[in-house]
């Protein structure tokens with residue numbers, strides 16, 4: 001049974017699962033083989049914005065679960081970063097190493113265009129700027145493309161920078177200094193973001209444990225470490241969780257803080273770029289009980305969002321860098337609130353975002369010239 005046939009049988013459960021979401025679009029283009037899902041979680045703050053992930057999902061449910069969780073995370077990320085966008089995300093079924101074609105991304109661009117400005121998208125895990133150059137031929141709602149094409153360039157650069165600021169803030173709270181030298185970090189995933197984080201940590205004088213299913217990436221970072229006189233030890237399987245490091249830096253996929261992994265952790269903090277690191281909020285509670293400081297993922301990894309949102313206002317590199325730097329202070333404030341109220345860091349971050357969204361709902365009832373007046377709805 002193919003994944004979309006399966007979707008027909010689960011329509012009721014889809015409706016149940018989307019009780020928090022505004023819209024889900026299932027995309028099927030037999031000509032190019034595109035099968036994708038776009039999820040829009042909440043547009044109170046503005047049109048939905050979020051990257052598009054490509055993965056060889058085994059089932060429809062797995063993909064749906066992923067896109068629903070990721071799009072909700074974007075609502076919170078946009079609120080935390082104080083950008084005027086809502087939460088959305090897309091997933092494409094397929095192996096990014098073998099199944100991509102330009103035509104597939106053009107077809108995806110057409111589906112995005114059909115949403116008429118309700119959803120803006122760009123790169124995420126498994127997709128690259130090149131893919132979205134193809135998509136951008138079909139719609140204006142594409143971000144994260146090269147400057148030569150009117151975009152802001154590789155959004156994983158500010159994402160990685162933001163992770164470094166997040167690590168400095170975390171280091172400050174745990175070790176009393178934001179100097180990262182002499183500390184050991186375990187990085188899971190050496191892709192667009194993780195590799196750049198690894199380079200910057202090595203250049204700051206840190207040592208690493210690294211893990212990636214792509215052996216080339218592991219070899220390349222080990223070579224880089226050797227040149228700098230630092231160490232990057234390769235770990236695989238569950239050793240990535242059990243490594244004797246100071247901080248665990250997840251930069252691959254979500255759900256990695258779960259019942260199986262949590263007891264293996266020997267680190268003092270978890271802070272990385274992966275979206276939805278906690279399998280459930282309960283795992284944030286367990287980390288707190290174990291005395292492991294958790295940096296809410298959507299605060300730490302907002303650098304890419306900050307850049308792609310800025311593209312839509314007219315890209316300004318200095319502005320992006322300055323907003324990305326503020327991840328340091330935002331995270332310290334979340335840590336402070338969590339400590340004051342004796343709650344988990346994810347609860348503190350969620351509370352801040354939910355308040356921002358509630359406050360904005362009140363103001364959204366004001367008419368502004370960019371909005372269509374209600375009396376114009378029939379025209």
Ligand SMILES: NC(=O)C1=CN([C@@H]2O[C@H](COP(=O)(O)OP(=O)(O)OC[C@H]3O[C@@H](n4cnc5c(N)ncnc54)[C@H](O)[C@@H]3O)[C@@H](O)[C@H]2O)C=CC1
Pocket residue numbers: 123124125126127155156157159188189190191192193194211212213214217251252253254273274275301302304305
């Ligand atoms: N690209 C960006 O600007 C942003 C990315 N993120 C999140 O950060 C994470 C990484 O994103 P990218 O670097 O863009 O993705 P990517 O696709 O470039 O890199 C992911 C890396 O993880 C590796 N990987 C896959 N399975 C693995 C496993 N079992 N163990 C170890 N490594 C494994 C892949 O081989 C790849 O090198 C994702 O969760 C993404 O949603 C969040 C915000 C922005």
Ligand SMILES: O=C(O)CCC(=O)C(=O)O
Pocket residue numbers: 049050051052077122123124144155156159275301302303304305308
């Ligand atoms: O970083 C991007 O390209 C878009 C934002 C996003 O999808 C994310 O932060 O997960």
